[in-house]
Amino acid sequence: MHIAIIGNGISGITAARFIRKLSDHRITVISAETDHFFSRTALMYIYMGHMRFEDTKPYEDWFWAKNRIDLLRAYVERIDPDQKQLELRDRAPLPYDKLIIACGSTPNKFGWPGQDLDGVHGMYSFQDLEAMERHSPGLQRAVIVGGGLIGIEMAEMFHSRHIPVTFLVREPSYWNGVLPAEESQMVNRHIRENHIDLRLATELREIVDDGQGKAGAGIPGLGVRFLCGFGGRPAGVRPNISFLEGSGIETQRGILVDEHLRTSVPDIYAIGDCAQARAPRPGRRPIEAIWYTGRMMGETVAYNICDRAQSYDPGIWFNSAKFFEIEYQVYGNVQARPPENHASIYWEHSDGRRSIRIIYDRETLTILGFNLMGVRYRHEVCEKWLRDQAHVEEVLQNLSLANFDPEFYSEYEAKVIASYNQQTGKQLRLRQKRRLDSVLRFLRGATTIS
Amino acid sequence: METIKNIGLGSFVIALFTFILSLTFSQHVLTPELIGERVNSYRQEVLLEQAAPMLGKTYTSNLAFIQDLQPVLEATRQAIEKKAGIDPENGVWNAVYLPEGASEWEYRMGDGDIKGYLFSLTKYSATGLLPGNTWLFFALSMVLAVLGGLMYLLPDLQLIPGIKNNGIYLSHATRGVTLQLRLIFLGAAAIASVLVGVYKALLPAILTILAAAFIIFRIFQTNRQKNIKGQHSRTVTATKGLGLIGLAMGIFLIGFYVLLYFFPQYITNWTLMLDPISESLSGNPASQWFLYGFLYTVVMLVMGIRMLIKYRHNRYQLVRTSSVIFFQTAFAFLIPEFLVKLNQPYMDLKNAWPLDYDFYYDYNINSMVGQGQEFAIAGWATSVGTIMFIWGVVLTLMVVPLFTYFYGKRWYCSWVCGCGGLAETLGDPYRQLSDKSLKAWKAERYIIHGVLVFAIVMPGMVLYTYWTGSSQILSFDSYRVRSWYGFFIGSMFSGIVGTGFYPIMGSRVWCRFGCPLAGLMGIVQRFQSRFRITTNGGQCISCGNCSTYCEMGIDVRAYAQRGQDIVRASCVGCGICSAVCPRGVLRLENGTADIAQRTTEVRALHITPEGGIKLVG
Numbered sequence A: 001m002h003i004a005i006i007g008n009g010i011s012g013i014t015a016a017r018f019i020r021k022l023s024d025h026r027i028t029v030i031s032a033e034t035d036h037f038f039s040r041t042a043l044m045y046i047y048m049g050h051m052r053f054e055d056t057k058p059y060e061d062w063f064w065a066k067n068r069i070d071l072l073r074a075y076v077e078r079i080d081p082d083q084k085q086l087e088l089r090d091r092a093p094l095p096y097d098k099l100i101i102a103c104g105s106t107p108n109k110f111g112w113p114g115q116d117l118d119g120v121h122g123m124y125s126f127q128d129l130e131a132m133e134r135h136s137p138g139l140q141r142a143v144i145v146g147g148g149l150i151g152i153e154m155a156e157m158f159h160s161r162h163i164p165v166t167f168l169v170r171e172p173s174y175w176n177g178v179l180p181a182e183e184s185q186m187v188n189r190h191i192r193e194n195h196i197d198l199r200l201a202t203e204l205r206e207i208v209d210d211g212q213g214k215a216g217a218g219i220p221g222l223g224v225r226f227l228c229g230f231g232g233r234p235a236g237v238r239p240n241i242s243f244l245e246g247s248g249i250e251t252q253r254g255i256l257v258d259e260h261l262r263t264s265v266p267d268i269y270a271i272g273d274c275a276q277a278r279a280p281r282p283g284r285r286p287i288e289a290i291w292y293t294g295r296m297m298g299e300t301v302a303y304n305i306c307d308r309a310q311s312y313d314p315g316i317w318f319n320s321a322k323f324f325e326i327e328y329q330v331y332g333n334v335q336a337r338p339p340e341n342h343a344s345i346y347w348e349h350s351d352g353r354r355s356i357r358i359i360y361d362r363e364t365l366t367i368l369g370f371n372l373m374g375v376r377y378r379h380e381v382c383e384k385w386l387r388d389q390a391h392v393e394e395v396l397q398n399l400s401l402a403n404f405d406p407e408f409y410s411e412y413e414a415k416v417i418a419s420y421n422q423q424t425g426k427q428l429r430l431r432q433k434r435r436l437d438s439v440l441r442f443l444r445g446a447t448t449i450s
Numbered sequence B: 001m002e003t004i005k006n007i008g009l010g011s012f013v014i015a016l017f018t019f020i021l022s023l024t025f026s027q028h029v030l031t032p033e034l035i036g037e038r039v040n041s042y043r044q045e046v047l048l049e050q051a052a053p054m055l056g057k058t059y060t061s062n063l064a065f066i067q068d069l070q071p072v073l074e075a076t077r078q079a080i081e082k083k084a085g086i087d088p089e090n091g092v093w094n095a096v097y098l099p100e101g102a103s104e105w106e107y108r109m110g111d112g113d114i115k116g117y118l119f120s121l122t123k124y125s126a127t128g129l130l131p132g133n134t135w136l137f138f139a140l141s142m143v144l145a146v147l148g149g150l151m152y153l154l155p156d157l158q159l160i161p162g163i164k165n166n167g168i169y170l171s172h173a174t175r176g177v178t179l180q181l182r183l184i185f186l187g188a189a190a191i192a193s194v195l196v197g198v199y200k201a202l203l204p205a206i207l208t209i210l211a212a213a214f215i216i217f218r219i220f221q222t223n224r225q226k227n228i229k230g231q232h233s234r235t236v237t238a239t240k241g242l243g244l245i246g247l248a249m250g251i252f253l254i255g256f257y258v259l260l261y262f263f264p265q266y267i268t269n270w271t272l273m274l275d276p277i278s279e280s281l282s283g284n285p286a287s288q289w290f291l292y293g294f295l296y297t298v299v300m301l302v303m304g305i306r307m308l309i310k311y312r313h314n315r316y317q318l319v320r321t322s323s324v325i326f327f328q329t330a331f332a333f334l335i336p337e338f339l340v341k342l343n344q345p346y347m348d349l350k351n352a353w354p355l356d357y358d359f360y361y362d363y364n365i366n367s368m369v370g371q372g373q374e375f376a377i378a379g380w381a382t383s384v385g386t387i388m389f390i391w392g393v394v395l396t397l398m399v400v401p402l403f404t405y406f407y408g409k410r411w412y413c414s415w416v417c418g419c420g421g422l423a424e425t426l427g428d429p430y431r432q433l434s435d436k437s438l439k440a441w442k443a444e445r446y447i448i449h450g451v452l453v454f455a456i457v458m459p460g461m462v463l464y465t466y467w468t469g470s471s472q473i474l475s476f477d478s479y480r481v482r483s484w485y486g487f488f489i490g491s492m493f494s495g496i497v498g499t500g501f502y503p504i505m506g507s508r509v510w511c512r513f514g515c516p517l518a519g520l521m522g523i524v525q526r527f528q529s530r531f532r533i534t535t536n537g538g539q540c541i542s543c544g545n546c547s548t549y550c551e552m553g554i555d556v557r558a559y560a561q562r563g564q565d566i567v568r569a570s571c572v573g574c575g576i577c578s579a580v581c582p583r584g585v586l587r588l589e590n591g592t593a594d595i596a597q598r599t600t601e602v603r604a605l606h607i608t609p610e611g612g613i614k615l616v617g
């Protein structure tokens, strides 16, 4: 059987690897972007000089031949489900028995006048990175539009090259659709202390041509020459599905898939950024354009293709990011505008770059979520509490088990408890020390409350 | 802030040039008085005879002086041999005649004596600009370099704390060189070792070259194939252009080591500048080894301050870096000097065999056992030297394995060791240049364990000779083997390649490929230790920062992205992978629980073999 995979990103590659683990099928991975799989999340580090492109490739180049995964650098123009073949640009069509579409996302455009001028770029692909590189020499100022995760990454990128940045955010506070107010304000402050010209509640109206087809003075008072990037609003990217038109595969915002990641057409599956779940699990969104869901879908689809039916279950929500120097981790249900029943314990360090927030249900007192800024927590421990719907006081008294900061770091769990005690008038104290053996005992299921 | 940094950098460069040029700022005159001071009385007469044409002549450079002095010393040796009645052709190997009161080796001269005289006569024959103004030049070179360095580094305190790796691969100083250049350097080092070693170790020299050529050929071949296809390889190739500044730095370091190990007579002016410091510490004038120890410590201090500033948000790095600086300054540098001042045997108390490869050499044992201050413990009469020797044995046999069991080899490699300390301070800007390929890992395992076997066999032979008095073992001469080791491993590998190659092959070349002690602790760490790096569930985004900044060339990401705990023989526990990870995925820990299960590769991220879906764990 020949399995074709469109896209060599994390989802397509994970699918290929697991199909190889589970079977002897012939596998072809097609991509127009790069010869080999690289980590898209690391694009910024190439620009910033932390790594070379080679370093972002998780597998060495010999890996693919050794595992009999054929790589094809080509652009798929059309899928022909009737003939079961792919029409490729400048190449003969490629027949398949089963097809996995893992074609990722594409940056959103919002119909701004001037958005197609030279020097206006999103940041998604390797080619976008090359364009940023090309435009950087002599750049007097970069303007970034859209306050999501990719937007702040772009700000950090230009900043690393000492290019002044103006950062336009439509909302009154950075990423306040996702981050609770205090955390969102912390990031605002941090962006500004990095000397980024952050303009909150500011919308872009027009990008003005400088007379030579290049982006020029777009917004009054922002200097003459600038590169304009757009990316990372809450809807900063969208599924890259325009080439599917007319193929008969049912799409909405993304490619609609069932719980086994099957599309509406037999033998065609869709995974990763481009897939839209018809019936997402509770607490999950239909389209989740993040790294680990791509990896999980890749693994799941491999089982389904190899006749071991598995339904896709990404488990409890988690994610992470980094805002300049501030690391961010979230586990469970943390909302920017919490519903009535969400109660929150919040502690913030005096340096204003670290905080811990714990969300629990006001009535049942079960734990709902963890939001960490500048502090690392252990995924498995938080997840077990969330899955077990642990009592918030049990969590608090054992909170050290979750601490994942490096050795010798100050631990702030006692402060979190103090803040809870203050809110409730209780006298809780930490019962556990941060020790790996205790953590693993806890994970194996031994109860922690005596 | 920029201005201060630039002034600092400028001062450093001026100081560096002054330092290099100061080697030429002297004139040399050999006088009978000098010979009277520096050469023992039995040999003086012969030397004065042989040196007659040189006496009183003013040489304008040390090069010319050494060029004349060397044959004079050689001729002196031969003249003495003749006088002593040595006649190998007729089977007379031992002295027949000796001056009144002289033992044979006080009269006859060995290679060591010639080297020693070459050094001391050159050093003390110096007059002129530098010898007359040692303090001035000390200030203009070393002090200015330190001040310039600090001026360059301290303003970084104003930056917001956090990972500061911007521009590393965009800078000529730190981006590394192309694979081809790297190979040329390795080849050159091999050839140089043949040239230098030719007169005493021809066979192993050729073997090394052949082995190196074979490895180079293999790496080169596969890489060229890849380049032809227009693909990138994952080994160290620079993005664009040469890392010229790094290259220059590498050449400087290599040159320094070659002079230090093999031609110290050319750097006597540097030791002149340090005589006052050395005399105040140990009472002796500065040898080239004092110079080395002093520079080593100062460089570690300044670059250690850099490290402390760079990682001031990370307390593990602060504690660890302070620890290596302390052990270098106190244990490797000051305490041994004080011991000498107090007339006790010289010993770096933290230097464990087999890194300290001459620990079991006869002369070392003799210099300790029964030496130094005598005293009694509970009625047992002993001496400081004997206790030191016992400590050395205990260090290797008990302390090393025990601590490695509890904390992994990091307790030594990145908390205590001098080689590791230099790698973590001076070497930090180059840590990313270590080769992460699977091939490099394979080569590493062969080479380091090869050295380990060599390092264990050799003292075995030496001890055999010590006890039996016979130096012939299975057609190997134990003294010959010992000098091979000293030359190839002790000097070439740990010094020239180990440090000189920082800007070319990364900061831990020696620790990764060569150090027998690391090899030994690695075995303990891999099979019987509580140390491991745990990974944080599904948070890894496979970005590769951890692998890139792992100085030991461990592909950390390969483990992290499958949620697998990391137990690797080579990990020195520097903690940098954990520090640079932007997603908080890695943590260094001690603990044995579930270690076997959590380090297996099939720890699926998502779907378990039994068919159930599980998120890690």
Ligand SMILES: Cc1cc2nc3c(=O)[nH]c(=O)nc-3n(C[C@H](O)[C@H](O)[C@H](O)COP(=O)(O)OP(=O)(O)OC[C@H]3O[C@@H](n4cnc5c(N)ncnc54)[C@H](O)[C@@H]3O)c2cc1C
Pocket (backbone or CB within 6 Å): A006, A007, A008, A009, A010, A011, A012, A030, A031, A032, A033, A034, A040, A041, A042, A043, A044, A074, A075, A076, A077, A102, A103, A104, A105, A123, A124, A125, A150, A153, A240, A243, A271, A272, A273, A274, A288, A289, A290, A291, A292, A294, A320, A321, B541
């Ligand atoms: C700058 C940036 C930073 C990010 N950081 C994070 C992060 O920190 N954490 C996180 O969880 N997520 C992050 N993401 C999101 C994450 O990278 C994506 O969710 C993930 O890469 C999606 O993987 P994928 O395999 O679904 O698609 P992609 O990685 O987009 O791969 C799709 C591939 O298919 C190719 N392709 C598409 N159509 C065709 C066609 N017709 N013919 C041939 N080839 C085609 C594309 O060129 C592309 O190479 C980031 C994204 C960006 C852009």
Ligand code: SF4
Pocket (backbone or CB within 6 Å): B539, B540, B541, B542, B543, B544, B545, B546, B547, B556, B557, B560, B561, B580, B581, B582, B583, B584, B585, B586
């Ligand atoms: S462990 Fe951290 S640094 Fe390493 S690849 Fe994963 S996210 Fe990147």
Ligand code: SF4
Pocket (backbone or CB within 6 Å): B546, B549, B550, B551, B552, B553, B554, B556, B570, B571, B572, B573, B574, B575, B576, B577, B578
């Ligand atoms: S794996 Fe991490 S701790 Fe170990 S040597 Fe590499 S960077 Fe240092």
